[in-house]
Amino acid sequence: MFTLLLYFLALGWLIYSWFKDRGKTKQALKKGVKSFLAIFPSFATVLLVIGLMFTFISPDFISRLIGNSSGFLGMLVTSVLGAVTLIPGFVAFPLAASLIELGAGVMQVAVFISTLMTVGIVTAPLEIKYFGRKAVIWRNGLNYVFAFIVAFIIGKVVQG
Amino acid sequence: MKNQQRTLKPYIPALVLIVVDLIVMAVFPHLAPKLLTNTAGNFIEMLSILPPVFILLGLLDIWVPKETVMRFLGPDAGMRGPILSILLGAAAAGPLYGAFPVAEVMHKKGASYFNIMIFIGAWSTLKIPMFLFETKALGTAFSLTRWLANIGVIFTIATIMNRVLPMEERYVRTQGGK
Incomplete structure (x- = not known):
């Protein structure tokens, strides 16, 4: 439910941004992807530890x-x-x-x-x-x- | 080759854990389904929440000027800084780790450390969706007391951290360089 709202917000803003300035929108997406990829390995590690822990x-x-x-x-x-x-x-x-x-x-x-x-x-x-x-x-x-x-x-x- | 090594290196702990998972499943086959559902569930939760968060953060970074964030959440924002931080954190959902990248952008845009700590505190314990769930399971006396007491705790902790941490420790590091 909340996640849906989050997607709605992100997509809405993204579309609005795209019509206002394509270059800036691409830049924003690039930034988002870059910071996500930078932290993803740490996230993956933590989630794997939690998954393992909760098995026991x-x-x-x-x-x-x-x-x-x-x-x-x-x-x-x-x-x-x-x-x-x-x-x-x-x-x-x-x-x-x-x-x-x-x-x-x-x-x-x-x-x-x-x-x-x-x-x-x-x-x-x-x-x-x-x-x-x-x-x-x-x-x-x-x-x-x-x-x-x-x-x-x-x-x-x-x-x- | 060298480039490949650099991109793989952060994944080493995760890869080691996957090997551990495989060993556990080989030694305790009866635990395998549980281990797989647990781990898959964790990843699904993260992968469903984080993409919109990072898109929003990217857009925020590009479109919202630093001056605006500073005016509302900066060191000179007065009482509206902490109040806004509490509202932001309480409106959130999902595990606390979702708040870390948000804090990164807040810091980059000039929000004060005190307000960032208030935000982190609110996200960890004042979330409204969680509050409703807590009330249903444990009763109003329990959940409301915890909620109200934690407002005091959040301010106290933010104040203490602002005092004990030296200036150069009061930061949120940008991930993946500039």
Whole structure:
């Protein structure tokens, strides 16, 4: 749905641009293709790693590992899992809901969701290509720490 | 020959991983279908989202003048900079890696590092489509608390990064040269 909108936007602008200035349009396409090809090998590497990882670490495996984890130790486990893995939201949220049903605490699940979204160990090499090592360490490190703080807040609000 | 070596070199890690995949499939044949669907799914997701993104970025690069981006997202844009960055990030969809090439063009066009970090933060955790999905699965109390708390977190992290990183580290590198 959103992807469709994206295509609509890109094609619309492309056609408009073509009528306004063909030379510039070609230049724009060339730039787009060039930066895509420049980063494609890194993308391919990351996606292959994720594909391989998820053959062994399935949502099922994660739910068994997290199970009814509790306390701060449980949060440490879920935070590491969230930081290391990369699961799309439409898999992660139902997984999180079933984890709570299985007896995992709200805070443990919240820290998993937060680190999953903001901390990316597998994508770090790709991120470094754009932002440099230092910035990536800071961004991921800070997000990791704040995931716990946000989880405490969510735990307090949801459980009263 | 030399030229060919140069174009192949970035693909070496990917090729190594393909070999690993083949070995895994040979050793654990029962995992093969899963491995193939996982990997194919990842590539399909990326290849469906990235082409329009890169076309849009190319057009943006050519048609939108630096002054315009600077006025709305530059260091002197005031409060509308972060607000616009949050809206841009929250309207997005797809994995965080989709935000990196966007950040590259933002940087090139003169958006401030602070605003770029706000954008990255918003993309990672404030996405509206994801929020709706999260609400359905985990309830409004959970999703709304997380969403609101993360606005504070995003500003805090952007502020900290702007302070701790030396000027020369506050950049987004252009991929594939000029």
